[in-house]
Amino acid sequence: MASFSEYLPYAFALIIAIPFLVLLRQFVHSYISLKNQEIKLLTVKSNSGNKVHSYERMTLFLERIKPSNxxxxxDKELAVHEFIFLTEKTVNEEFEYNSSQQLYLTKNAWKNIVDSKNAVIELLHTTYAGLKGNSDLNEFKTIFIMNYMEGNDYIAETIEDLRKEILIIT
Structure with a gap:
């Protein structure tokens, strides 16, 4: 039969090891917890970065479809109907290229962007219909700009709405 004194070194080692094991467990637990928080922050930052990028891209799109741009x-030698065709094609292609950005925008922002694009295309056609085909390209462009300026500046309003929304996000 073994005496208590034989187990004393083992008991002493166990008494010393238990606090270290508890501290190690707490350290590992807090380390894992902090890493999880870091991952969450990076994910949120990444998503907000995507949102900011989307708002920037759509603002650039709106700037590009302003009639003044x-x-x-x-080419200045195009016929009016050729200019309208190429302009509409360019606007639609750039819109389609940026259409994935709707994932990061609010429904209202996306609707305003779509409405602005459609309004510019409609303005092209109504300006042309108002001229009845009796003008050159420079006259068409002048009347196109004047028609836009006389109406509601929906592109500037949409950009301003995007600006307000991005301030809320960031």
């Missing part, structure tokens, strides 16, 4: 595109 559209009239500077393409």
């Amino acid at each position: 559209l009239i500077q595109k393409f």
Whole structure:
């Protein structure tokens, strides 16, 4: 039969080891917890970064479809109907290229962007219909700009709405 004194070194080692094991467990637990928080923050930051990028891209799209910027595109020797066709094609292609950005925008923001794009295309066609095909490209561009300026500046309003929304997000 073994005496108590034979087990004393083992008991002493166990008494010393238990606090270290408890501290090690707490350290590992807090380390894992902090890493999880870091991952969550990086995910949120990444998502907000995607949102900010989307708002930037759609603002750039809206700037590009402003009539003052559209009239500077393409050859000055085009017929009016050719200019309208190429302009509409360019606007639609750029819109389609950016359409994935709707994932990061609010429904209202996306609706305003779509409405602005459609309004510019409609303005192209109504301006052309108002001229009845009796003008050159420079006259068409001038009337196109004047029609836009006389109406509601829906592109500037949409950009302002995007600006307000992005301030809320960031």
